[in-house]
Amino acid sequence: MAKKPELDDFRVPYFDDGKKIAKFALADFDPAAKPFSTGTKDGDRDRLAAIGAELDALQERLHAQRLQRVLLVLQGMDTSGKDGTVRAVFHDVDPLGLRIVPFKAPTPVEQAHDFLWRVHSQVPAAGELTVFNRSQYEDVLVPVVLGQLDKATCEQRYRQIRDFEAMLAENGTTIIKCMLHISKDAQRARLQARIDDPTKHWKFDVSDLEARKQWDQYQTAYHDALAATSTPYAPWYIIPADSKTHRNVMVAELLLRSFEGLKLEYPPAKESLKGVKVE
């Protein structure tokens, strides 16, 4: 009987484990796989709703405790479903407890600083759950593919990212990084759907088609970045994402496991409030 899949089967080996990381290949992961699906779309939606309710309750404790921080990083090719994941996974989480940070092409002021500057200013505060929709990883993907970053500088950035994430983790931030992994065919269908629906054109730029032409180079850049920055304190997970409901369930399961690991409790009752009657 086949082994039941575990979330950790989809974790990128830690970069300093030379033997395992040498065997890691992004291409070995099937984007169409649905290892965490319940088997039906309806079942997946039910499971997602159940996790959503749990996440909502746990997030309230995170907020009440105001000690720990949680950061979810979402990366993936165009149309891999970063926006859709946010919408689905956090539908039942209190918007007061959630902060979504989209990183776009850097502004001139952002470009005038080191690449981690704009990122650092957005990391979660104590009690916060923050989602990065794209992230510091854009700076080791796009310029690599465009040939604007030499290998030594790129390796330096990988190390800077590891050091930065280690610092965040040491100061109380739980970091979960998800690579939404889609196939080239799935992207074709999704891009075509956007083109065919004029109300979706605002999501689309002709340059998106240029990036698609460099699909293989992007896959290589992703592989290299994931391999160099998956660490015990900020692991990367590959999320098979051709199925949207599977993608949502798997990201939610990962997040739920991380939250459960935090042992979140409400702060102790205040003695000063014991027996107080409001007048």
Add this chain to the structure above:
Amino acid sequence: MAKKPELDDFRVPYFDDGKKIAKFALADFDPAAKPFSTGTKDGDRDRLAAIGAELDALQERLHAQRLQRVLLVLQGMDTSGKDGTVRAVFHDVDPLGLRIVPFKAPTPVEQAHDFLWRVHSQVPAAGELTVFNRSQYEDVLVPVVLGQLDKATCEQRYRQIRDFEAMLAENGTTIIKCMLHISKDAQRARLQARIDDPTKHWKFDVSDLEARKQWDQYQTAYHDALAATSTPYAPWYIIPADSKTHRNVMVAELLLRSFEGLKLEYPPAKESLKGVKVE
């Protein structure tokens, strides 16, 4: 037959309309009224869900168009339901399109600036829907009640707020301000419920009871601030809020009307994408 209530019956008269504003009294509004309720809690929840779906669709257009900005300001006494309103009204709005800004007691850096400084940095950008959970109005409420702000300085702040909001409106921001209006009795019950549930103690500070002792002074400070800052470009609405479902429906109705007034459309289709086939 009684006149059907209109949202504008709950609008604070504009401050420069001397005759009407002279007749305005916060105390004339019944916090227990439910003018926009469907009559049952279930009916209210259904109506709220229907508005939520409409708001979600309109917000996507706001975001797609990236021209206009929407700012919802929520104010009210402790336990008036600012947090609950956010949770309920925006449950079905895409979290990617929504930014909630809670204003707490100012930090030393914030205090070292004018009172509008921290507020200005958080106003919505083009295409954004932003909710202020508390706001610039804290600075014409708390210090007034605590006797830390003389009348002349307070009048000056009212004017500064009007000028600031006029500037935002002139630059494309739709501003809706809601005063969640509860009765002193309703607050007693809600505070007591928090005291009686130890998992709610984190929401509670003994100083909250001090503020309650100054209930009448706060009502006066609210009345004066609302009267001085309700304008055609940033009107105040009184939301009867003893009933939570009524409060949610009324805020949602107001927001829906404001969104509908924006005539939001998707940007025109891109000619360059016509007939493009993705390879």
